[in-house]
Amino acid sequence: MATIAGRGRPLAERARSLLRRTSNVGLFVYALALGAGLGLASADYATRGGYPFGGVVAGSWTAWPRAGAVGADPYTRAVNARRGEIPLGVGEGLLLTASQDADGRAIDAGCSYAVAGTTPPARAWTLTVAGRGPRPADAPLLREGFTSTEILREADGHFVIALAPEVQPGNWLPMPRASGPVRLALRLYDTPVAASAGTLDRSALPEIRRTGCRP
Amino acid sequence: MSRRGRLWLATACGLVLAGLVHIVVVLAIPSLSESDALSRARAGQGGEGGMRIFALATGDTPPAAEAWLPIPDPVVAVGLCPYDLTDGPLRVAARTGPLMMSVAVHGRRGAFYAVTDQAAVRGALDLVILTRRQFDEALANEDENEVSRDVRVVAPNTRGFVVVRVIADLPSQRAAANAAVQAVSCTVEGAGEDTKAGG
Structure with a gap:
């Protein structure tokens, strides 16, 4: 207004x-x-940015269970149509996005983060990172994300992804660009959670902690 | 009415009009958009021969200019197959492999049916998408002694598209994922006759 x-x-x-x-x-x-x-x-x-309604917030993550469902609201359908997005149906999987860390600060490309924890039960999942706008042409495409098969896990099944601009040991996910806000997307494929996204608990999702920032 | 009163009235009318325009535009965007999945699927359909599927290759998909989240998943090969049920029911035949596959059927208002390769019978996933009328016809013409393995899905609209997703868990599986998407066939069949056996 x-x-x-x-x-x-x-x-x-x-x-x-x-x-x-x-x-x-x-x-x-x-x-x-x-x-x-x-x-x-x-x-x-x-209808320009993300989906305006229908998100289920769990910690840093927001789940979009109804983005591809028949009962999606008109705004969601308009956003999908404008972007040419093919949303995941309820039986296919669930999309979760995160733009903030655990303390509520925006995820910035200049900082380092540890994305640690487990995911809800799913046959496969992928965790990808993206910034706004087109990718810089000169920067080499190293890695955009991890899949549940690729990731290196701790002995107890937990994983830690180091999202950082500089090379890190373990699961290093490079920042997609030098500066500006970035977002994470977690896609759970063939998951029972899609039908009951309202009960998602933040402890079932990876926690995004800031570990340091470039001066 | 004073001049000021008339101005306020005009402003109020303008705001009400703005609300109406907003609602109409938001509701009209899905049908007017030329960049949505259905329009893109129709545009990419030409020159593919009988196969009406096209794959968005994994690995090297450049994000769109205004790409913000949700970005397309870089490890998933996506195939689109537009349908128009006025020509007859659509048969989607997929062979499952080692990679995870999901098939979703989208209508005008969103995905109304989705199935993964875990529902496959002996490695084959056969979907027949039909209208209510074609469904009744198929039921009436059915031979009771013949067991059909088709999954019959009644579509709410005559137009829509089928989405096939195959996930390549490792970079080395990307070629296989693209091939698996390409191997899915979408064929329009004559109403009521199941000539092509799945298996």
Whole structure:
């Protein structure tokens, strides 16, 4: 609603000076322009980024169980259509995303993180990292993510992924770009969790801890 | 009415109009979009011969210009197969291999059916997607002595697409995953006759 007030005021000022000279026709055109402009701009804003509704928050992670379901809300369907995304159906798997670490700070490409823990039961899972916009052309593509088969585990079955700009021992996941915010995506394939995402517990998901930042 | 009152009225009308435009635009985006999965599937269909599937190769898929999450999974090979049930039921025949495979059927409003390779009978996964009318016809024409292994799925809309996903757990399996997606066949069959046996 802040955008409406911000946009409305200069328009209103202009319209008020115009009002002394124009008639009802001017007001009619003003109302039409306001409606069309605000309506299109807000619809574009709401469907441009991620899914606006339907997320189930568990710790740092947000699950999107209904993104590909028949009962998906119109905004989710519009986002999928605009991006050409083929969402995972309920029987196929579950998508979880994370943009914050365990302390609520945005995941930044300049910092190092440890993504540690276990995942909910699934036949296979992949954990990928991405930044906004196209990949820098000069940077070599080292690794975008890990699959459940590739990952090196501790003796008790837990895993630790080192998400860092510099080379790390163990499961090193390089930062996709030099700076800016990045996001993680955890996809669980063929999982019973998809049908009951509301009961997801944060202890069942890997924890994202910040281990240090570049000065 | 004073001038100021008229201005407020015009602003209020504009805001109401903005709300209406917002709702209409959001609802219209899926059917107007030219970059959605269904439109892309139709565009990529030409020149593929009888096979109406195209694979998004794993490994080297460059992300889209405005890519933010959810990005496509880099280790999953995806095949799309658009269907239009007015031509007849669609048969999706997949052979399962060592890699995990899932088949989802999307209608206009989202995925209404999904199955993984664990549901395969003797390594074969045969789906027949039909309308309610074609389903009734197929039931009526069925030979009771013949056991059908097809999974019959009634689609809510006549148009949609089938998505096949094969996961390559290791980089060395990527070629096999792409091949597994390419090996899935989507064929339109004459209503009511099951000529092509699965197995």
